[in-house]
Amino acid sequence: xxxxxxxxxxxxxxxxxxxxxxxxxxxxxxxxxxxxxxxxxxxxxxxxxxxxxxxxxxxxxxxxxxxxxxxxxxxxxxxxxxxxxxxxxxxxxxxxxxxxxxxxxxxxxxxxxxxxxxxxxxxxxxxxxxxxxxxxxxxxxxxxxxxxxxxxxxxxxxxxxxxxxxxxxxxxxxxxxxxxxxxxxxxxxxxxxxxxxxxxxxxxxxxxxxxxxxxxxxxxxxxxxxxxxxxxxxxxxxxxxxxxxxxxxxxxxxxxxxxxxxxxxxxxxxxxxxxxxxxxxxxxxxxxxxxxxxxxxxxxxxxxxxxxxxxxxxxxxxxxxxxxxxxxxxxxxxxxxxxxxxxxxxxxxxxxxxxxxxxxxxxxxxxxxxxxxxx
Numbered sequence: 347x348x349x350x351x352x353x354x355x356x357x358x359x360x361x362x363x364x365x366x367x368x369x370x371x372x373x374x375x376x377x378x379x380x381x382x383x384x385x386x387x388x389x390x391x392x393x394x395x396x397x398x399x400x401x402x403x404x405x406x407x408x409x410x411x412x413x414x415x416x417x418x419x420x421x422x423x424x425x426x427x428x429x430x431x432x433x434x435x436x437x438x439x440x441x442x443x444x445x446x447x448x449x450x451x452x453x454x455x456x457x458x459x460x461x462x463x464x465x466x467x468x469x470x471x472x473x474x475x476x477x478x479x480x481x482x483x484x485x486x487x488x489x490x491x492x493x494x495x496x497x498x499x500x501x502x503x504x505x506x507x508x509x510x511x512x513x514x515x516x517x518x519x520x521x522x523x524x525x526x527x528x529x530x531x532x533x534x535x536x537x538x539x540x541x542x543x544x545x546x547x548x549x550x551x552x553x554x555x556x557x558x559x560x561x562x563x564x565x566x567x568x569x570x571x572x573x574x575x576x577x578x579x580x581x582x583x584x585x586x587x588x589x590x591x592x593x594x595x596x597x598x599x600x601x602x603x604x605x606x607x608x609x610x611x612x613x614x615x616x617x618x619x620x621x622x623x624x625x626x627x628x629x630x631x632x633x634x635x636x637x638x639x640x641x642x643x644x645x646x647x648x649x650x651x652x653x654x655x656x657x658x659x660x661x662x663x664x665x666x667x668x669x670x671x672x673x674x675x676x677x678x679x680x681x682x683x684x685x686x687x688x689x690x691x692x693x694x695x696x697x698x699x700x701x702x703x704x705x706x707x708x709x710x711x712x713x714x715x716x717x718x719x720x721x
Contacts, residue, residue: 353549353576353577354449354549355440355446355449355450355548355549355575355576356440356441356576356577357438357439357440357575357576357577357579357580358438358439358440358441359407359438359439359524359579359580360436360437360438360439360524360525360528360580361409361437361438361439361485361487361489362402362409362410362411362435362437362487363409363410363411363433363435363436363437363525363528363608363611364410364411364412364413364433364434364435364437364485365410365411365412365413365431365432365433365434366413366414366415366422366425366426366429366431366432366434367412367413367414367426367431368414368426368430368431369414370398370399370400370401370412370413370414371399371401371414373401373412373414373431374401374403374412376680377403377410377412378403379628380625380628380629380630381405381519381520381522381625381628381630381688382405382519382520382521382522382624383403383404383405383408383410383517383519384403384404384405384504384506384514384517384519385401385402385403385503385504386402386403386404386495386496386502386503386504386506386507386513386514386517387401387402387495387496387500387501387502387503387506387507388400388401388402388500388501388503389497389499389500389501390416391416392501393499393500393501394499395499396416397415397416397417397420398413398414398415398416398420398422399413399414399416400412400413400414400500401503402495402496402500402503402514404506404513404514404515404517405514405517405518405519405520405522406514406515406517406518406519406522406523406524407515407523407524407525408522408523408524408525408613409496409514411435411496413434414426422434425481428481428604428605429481429603429604429605429607429685430602430603430681430682430683430685431681431686432603432607432608432681432685432686433482433528433607433608433611433686434481434482434483435475435482435483435484435485436478436482436483436484436485436528436608437473437484437485437486437487438484438485438486438487438580439487439488439489440486440487440488441488441490442472442488443461443472443473443474443486443487443488444461444472444474446474446486447460447461447474447475447476447486448461450476450547450548451476451547453546453547454543454546454547455476455477455543455547455548456476456477457474457475457476457477458475458476458477458483459473459474459475459483459485460474461473461474462474464497464498464499465492465498466494466498466499467494468492468493468494468495468498469491469492469493469494470491470492471487471488471489471491471492471494471497471498472487472488472491472492473485473486473487473488474486476547478530478540478543479530479532479536479540479584479606479607480532480603480605480606480607481605481607482530482606482607482608484548494507494508495507495508520615520620520621520624520625521615521616521617521620521621522613522614522615522621522690523614523615523616524613524614525611525612525613525614526581526612526613526614526689526691526693527572527581527582527583527612527699528581528582528583528608528610528611528612529570529582529583529584529585529608529609529610529611529612530582530583530584530585530606530607530608530609531585531586531596531599531600531603531606531607531608531609532584532585532586532606533586533587533600533605533606534586534587534588535586536586536606537569537570537571537584537585537586538571540584541571541573541584544573544582544584545573548575549575549576550573550574550575550576550582551573551574551576552571552572552573553572553573553574553578553581553697554570554571554572554698554699555570555571555572568585568586568587568588568594568595568596569585569586569587569588570583570584570585570586571583571584572584572699583699585609587600593715593720593721595711595712595715596609598684598715598718598720599684599685601720602683602684602685603683603685607685608686609685609686609687610676610686610687610688610689611688611689612674612688612689612690612691613688613689613690613691614691614692614693615690615691615692616692617692618662618673618674618675618690618691618692619652619656619657619660619662621690622660622661622662622675622690623660625677625690626660630677630680631677631678632661632675632676632677632678633661633675633676633677633678633707633710633711633714634661634710635661635663635706635707635709635710636706637658639658639663639706640654640657640658643657643664646702647664647665647666647671647702648666648671650664650671650694651694652664652673657673660675661675662674662675663675663700663703663706663707664703665696665698665700665701665702665703666696666702667696667697667698667701669695669696669697670693670694670695670696671694671695671696672691672692672693672694672696672698672700673691673692673694674689674690674691674692674700674703675689675690676688676689676690676707677689677690678714684714684715684718684720
């Protein structure tokens, strides 16, 4: 966005990411135990919510909401039945949810939830939503007049919220600070349409573009464009498959998610070594590249602060751009279906997404696809 352009959709941050899941109580245990999140709020039968059970999980500036249906005939139940557990709602905090809805729908976005406000003893909570790729919603949340535990209908849990003064960002967990980016997979030929959607309806700009020459192996390929908001804080890469000899990871995702959706969340940390050690100790499996990747690593990426032998032992990858370097690693899918996974990333000035690691990562993913019989 140029300096003279008006940002018609100023975004404060990613407010939360809501997963629709089959069993929210079990999902809460997973994200609490394996990833170090704290359960800060809850909505369910005990709070007079007869339709869903929701657990709010927080770690510094990251907020996940795990929601399960309490009956088989709801839209959420149908979503879980079709897609399995996955990201259903990307919520963005804004100053004015009504204005965000008006600006985006005026520019062509399809409305999903008209501007709505609900209130309780903690104030007024305002929100609206539009439709994005697949069944994913983008929700606009205005918290300026609300000071309760997440939203009306929720109660604070484990000493958080409800006037205690303790909030989710107090919880350091495993050291994850914020969502660095969130990647969506769309069908062949749809990437540019969604790039235009984010540019036209939300005022995002294109940060980077990777084609099938950048992200390919002998067997498969994909293309990707990275869209970001006016502040540069919210980044949404969009992937589509490219023609190849065999099925790409994007096609496998689309087959098992039954449509477009969020492929992975990248969690930012200032201590990737410590975070990965804790995740591994808690049973999280990661993609691994051949140990030869670490031969002559410094010759490829230059001097780095971290011990290469420790990076090699943990399987952490390194890449450098004109502004610095980054460290990254990817989990294997965290669901039974080969769909959603997580990236752990630590940036040392770099603004890129690990272009130098694409080939090694793609080959690692293909090895996993072959084990599943899906290559």
